[in-house]
Amino acid sequence: MFRLAAKMDARSKLLDAALSVIRHKGYSASTVDELCSAAGVTKGAFFHHFKSKDELGVAAADHWSATTSAMFAEAAYHRHADPLDRVLAYIDFRKSLITGGLPDFTCLVGTMVQETYETAPDIRDACDRSISGHAATLVADIEAAMAERDMVATGLTAQSLALHTQAVLQGAFILAKAKGGADVAKSSVDHLRRYIELLFGRTPAA
């Protein structure tokens, strides 16, 4: 039979709990027991669904990718006619997401990859898939915007600019965590927007 999960099963509860707990405390400091109690599930259920803590880490990153990509796919910034407008609207959308508590708007995979890039290659790969996969959704629009302005000869690639947007966002989250507030992050996103406006020859707003 197929698995429509009308009722939330232990696996889903664990994955959702993982997103929250790991974003609060980091991956290593998140214990299996804590993950279980946050999910309202016993340890037996945990190791029934995941062979190890690391396997949950991979699944959590994949779950994060699925959740966020669904959210961005539905977002309104795609509706602009001009490709550059879509890119700028994406940035604005990202900025609008920076609200509430730090664990609510920071990135799970950005946090996890810092702790696991050397010790858990599977998790690192899952984090890379998440970040690079999301960046890839921007490439087409950036490429179209570049083509309209024959910027191809500049040596600058759409792929590299797409990755740069993610770097700025990840860095903005780190600064926000260090300073304990969201303002720095928003300000950095403003700089990113201004960069793209300047790059594509549009006069910055403010």
Place this chain on the structure above:
Amino acid sequence: MFRLAAKMDARSKLLDAALSVIRHKGYSASTVDELCSAAGVTKGAFFHHFKSKDELGVAAADHWSATTSAMFAEAAYHRHADPLDRVLAYIDFRKSLITGGLPDFTCLVGTMVQETYETAPDIRDACDRSISGHAATLVADIEAAMAERDMVATGLTAQSLALHTQAVLQGAFILAKAKGGADVAKSSVDHLRRYIELLFGRTPAA
């Protein structure tokens, strides 16, 4: 008597070891035992110098600040006559540091703050001091460059641009860790340079 430390004492060895071990495995995953054996020191020495693991975390962040700030103070990028040239040379310098293995060029405090921003306020503050303090060393040059071009009215502040440079660097490190290579990071630093060139009305090189 004053403490000239002709011979490396246990405290210094522990701090140096901490920089290395934590950059490899993150803060939480770095155990006290491992820190000790990496430093060639016993556990007794550890808890003689530090009341707790968290206290070492704070000391490690401070030690990182001291080490890096000494290095940047001596660097050649200060020697340019024009303030904007100094800022751009700083960026080039940062890019030139991105070589070798990932644990060698990534940032200790950027790694630590992600794991501890909620659970260990003392460590978070130490990380903030390190990042914000380093950013502050750029403010004067950015301000001078802005003044020369009467950019003050734009609402853009030197402080915010200085912090943005750090955000880009931190984000570049995360991307590098995710992709397992330094190239993404360098590319992001190139974007940062181009932004500043465009912002200050200088034609980008490549």
Place this chain on the structure above:
DNA sequence: CTCGCAACGTACCAACTAGTCGGTATCGAG
């Protein structure tokens, strides 16, 4: 209904964790 299997729950363990505690070595002051 029975069978079988996936989805859990409970009790448990070996290894590891941060931190302690009594002891020793060294060194400068008096």
Place this chain on the structure above:
DNA sequence: CTCGATACCGACTAGTTGGTACGTTGCGAG
């Protein structure tokens, strides 16, 4: 020399860690 203080050692502990063993429940197939 003695005295005291600082630096360091290493065995120990109480609690925690990821992971296991085994029992129970529920549910769809035949």
